[in-house]
Amino acid sequence: MNAADYLSFADTWESRATIRTRPRRVLENDDKLIYPLSRQPLVLSETFLRECPGQRDFALVQTLYKFINDVVIFETEIVDKTARSIAKNRFDLAFPFACRYDAMTVVIDEDYHALVAMDFMQQTVAMTGIAPIELPDEIELSRAIPAAIALAPMHLRSAVELICVAIAENTVTGDVAAFAKDDTVKQSIKGLMADHLLDEGRHSGFWTRMVRIYWHTASEADRQCIAQILPVFIGHYLTNDIQKSFDLRLIEALPISDAARLALRSEASGLAYPINRHHPLVANIVRFLRSSSLLDSSCVQSALSDYLI
Numbered sequence: 042m043n044a045a046d047y048l049s050f051a052d053t054w055e056s057r058a059t060i061r062t063r064p065r066r067v068l069e070n071d072d073k074l075i076y077p078l079s080r081q082p083l084v085l086s087e088t089f090l091r092e093c094p095g096q097r098d099f100a101l102v103q104t105l106y107k108f109i110n111d112v113v114i115f116e117t118e119i120v121d122k123t124a125r126s127i128a129k130n131r132f133d134l135a136f137p138f139a140c141r142y143d144a145m146t147v148v149i150d151e152d153y154h155a156l157v158a159m160d161f162m163q164q165t166v167a168m169t170g171i172a173p174i175e176l177p178d179e180i181e182l183s184r185a186i187p188a189a190i191a192l193a194p195m196h197l198r199s200a201v202e203l204i205c206v207a208i209a210e211n212t213v214t215g216d217v218a219a220f221a222k223d224d225t226v227k228q229s230i231k232g233l234m235a236d237h238l239l240d241e242g243r244h245s246g247f248w249t250r251m252v253r254i255y256w257h258t259a260s261e262a263d264r265q266c267i268a269q270i271l272p273v274f275i276g277h278y279l280t281n282d283i284q285k286s287f288d289l290r291l292i293e294a295l296p297i298s299d300a301a302r303l304a305l306r307s308e309a310s311g312l313a314y315p316i317n318r319h320h321p322l323v324a325n326i327v328r329f330l331r332s333s334s335l336l337d338s339s340c341v342q343s344a345l346s347d348y349l350i
């Protein structure tokens with residue numbers, strides 16, 4: 042795909058973007074869950090069910106706060122930054138105006154997603170009276186992207202940043218999709234996820250096309266260099282450190298006995314996914330590598346062979 046062939050999605054954005062089409066969602070005070078059980082496996086553990094089943098909703102509310110906090114960091118510090126520099130033509134890679142305009146719609150969508158997430162934070166605090174425990178000030182990508190960029194020679198830094206953000210924008214989409222289908226969860230929360238998903242479908246296509254345009258112009262030497270950086274990025278991206286320290290702080294905050302706390306801590310340390318092809322986000326990453334044409338290059342195939350089936 043050439044840059045000259047880029048077709049803007051501006052018309053679709055006007056008619057479908059959630060900031061253009063959705064009323065405010067209000068959290069309902071019903072018996073449904075505020076967060077899917079499947080996304081906080083600690084509350085499904087044998088130890089939790091034995092020691093403190095009554096703390097389930099507290100743990101789910103705190104996990105929702107962590108999710109919201111992650112969304113705000115991802116949208117405002119990661120995607121906004123890269124999309125904004127493309128829109129303002131400050132990116133090392135030059136893109137036609139149609140790409141820059143679409144990048145600006147991504148900035149608007151992401152900042153709006155952060156606002157909606159913050160709204161749910163305040164609505165949840167007001168309804169439950171539960172204040173958030175200490176929340177992380179970074180997400181995995183806050184470390185993974187700088188680590189990848191640091192490995193790139195100067196002339197490839199923007200390209201690496203673009204590919205990292207494109208991978209992230211393509212994996213989060215599948216992640217939120219699972220969330221939106223769970224019928225045990227409150228309608229407003231599912232609606233929030235469905236709204237977000239609608240915008241992210243457009244974004245994932247945008248980032249994929251940007252990467253296709255770039256990859257098409259990259260020299261074989263540059264492709265090989267980037268291929269070597271990808272596994273480092275993915276390794277950092279899929280780590281569990283931040284989630285694990287959050288789970289430990291959550292366990293600290295539970296009103297339970299020391300023995301129960303100890304048992305829950307060891308339960309939590311067994312929850313991490315392996316960093317290989319069995320990690321649940323890897324299928325999304327591989328799908329992106331195919332659709333962006335990166336996997337057509339043999340250097341990418343061999344650098345990422347651990348993740349390919």
Ligand SMILES: [Fe+2]
Binds near residue numbers: 116241
């Ligand atoms: Fe978003």
Ligand SMILES: [Fe+2]
Binds near residue numbers: 244
């Ligand atoms: Fe996005």
